[in-house]
Amino acid sequence: MEALATLRAKDYKSALNPVWCPGCGHFAVLSAMTKALAYLQLPKEQVAVVSGIGCSSRVPAYLDSYGFHGIHGRALPIASGLKAARPDLTVLVTGGDGDGFSIGGNHFLHACRRNMDLTYIVMDNEVYGMTKGQASPTTQPDWAASKLTPHGTGVPRFLPAAIALAAGASFIARGFSGDPNDLTRLLVDAITHPGFSFVQVLSPCQTFRPEQKDWKHRVHPCRLGPTDDPAHAAELIQRDDGMALGLLYAQQLPTWQPKPGAPTTLAEIEAEFLLYFNPPTTPSARRSPAGG
Numbered sequence: 250m251e252a253l254a255t256l257r258a259k260d261y262k263s264a265l266n267p268v269w270c271p272g273c274g275h276f277a278v279l280s281a282m283t284k285a286l287a288y289l290q291l292p293k294e295q296v297a298v299v300s301g302i303g304c305s306s307r308v309p310a311y312l313d314s315y316g317f318h319g320i321h322g323r324a325l326p327i328a329s330g331l332k333a334a335r336p337d338l339t340v341l342v343t344g345g346d347g348d349g350f351s352i353g354g355n356h357f358l359h360a361c362r363r364n365m366d367l368t369y370i371v372m373d374n375e376v377y378g379m380t381k382g383q384a385s386p387t388t389q390p391d392w393a394a395s396k397l398t399p400h401g402t403g404v405p406r407f408l409p410a411a412i413a414l415a416a417g418a419s420f421i422a423r424g425f426s427g428d429p430n431d432l433t434r435l436l437v438d439a440i441t442h443p444g445f446s447f448v449q450v451l452s453p454c455q456t457f458r459p460e461q462k463d464w465k466h467r468v469h470p471c472r473l474g475p476t477d478d479p480a481h482a483a484e485l486i487q488r489d490d491g492m493a494l495g496l497l498y499a500q501q502l503p504t505w506q507p508k509p510g511a512p513t514t515l516a517e518i519e520a521e522f523l524l525y526f527n528p529p530t531t532p533s534a535r536r537s538p539a540g541g
């Protein structure tokens with residue numbers, strides 16, 4: 250029997266070159282993703298990457314797996330539908346802090362508590378990069394560089410790890426694009442964790458947040474974690490300065506599974522939603538017996 254060829258990180262890259270600005274942190278995140286996939290030797294046709302909209306959400310185009318470049322803030326519901334229909338696939342979800350925590354914030358909360366076996370990688374640069382530098386939910390309240398918020402937003406920051414924990418996520422980690430080896434290891438752990446894995450990746454925006462160059466001096470390993478105790482995790486995440494890297498919390502919780510016998514093929518799913526096989530033609534016949 251012919252031995253299967255080993256897949257290398259570059260085998261997971263598509264022929265498209267990223268259009269990101271030179272020095273953008275997202276390059277290293279893409280590279281760590283390909284290394285993690287190669288480490289796990291996942292067949293390319295068994296991997297699907299779903300994203301929203303933003304510079305970070307362009308990732309599916311740069312990978313040679315299945316992918317779906319969705320709509321702003323809707324990557325998680327699209328990925329959840331895909332995972333429900335094809336539980337055999339490894340489904341990764343990518344996006345930015347604007348995409349995932351602002352317009353997509355509601356979906357983030359419910360994906361955490363539903364605990365489907367998805368890996369959600371958020372490239373957090375504390376700004377809307379693609380739309381030219383507006384404040385995002387993770388932007389500091391006094392950041393006044395955007396013309397839209399000349400005095401800062403004045404609004405406290407969204408704390409992704411704390412909110413993921415409160416919403417019921419079973420795996421929470423923080424990586425840094427400037428530390429690609431540790432990031433690769435975190436992604437391997439996240440992909441192999443059964444359930445919803447949330448990885449916040451600090452990924453600087455060179456263009457609209459050039460001051461983030463100093464992140465390489467500010468990040469540090471998480472000294473208190475990881476833990477599987479939610480109370481301990483809450484304490485360590487709340488005390489955290491937002492720059493602690495590594496696995497923060499992991500817990501084995503029941504994952505969402507499709508019910509046995511649930512429809513899986515498109516024809517079966519369509520049949521579930523079919524209201525009338527022989528639609529009534531007259532308005533009175535269309536009314537329900539209660540007249541509703």
Ligand SMILES: Cc1ncc(C[n+]2csc(CCOP(=O)(O)OP(=O)(O)O)c2C)c(N)n1
Binds near residue numbers: 348376380
């Ligand atoms: C419904 C909708 N609203 C707004 C936009 C405009 N829009 C595109 S990307 C984006 C923000 C992206 O920021 P982020 O998710 O942080 O990613 P980054 O570009 O920083 O990687 C916005 C507001 C849109 N495409 N669709």
Ligand code: SF4
Binds near residue numbers: 275
């Ligand atoms: S605008 Fe910022 S996030 Fe977008 S590609 Fe450029 S550096 Fe990266």
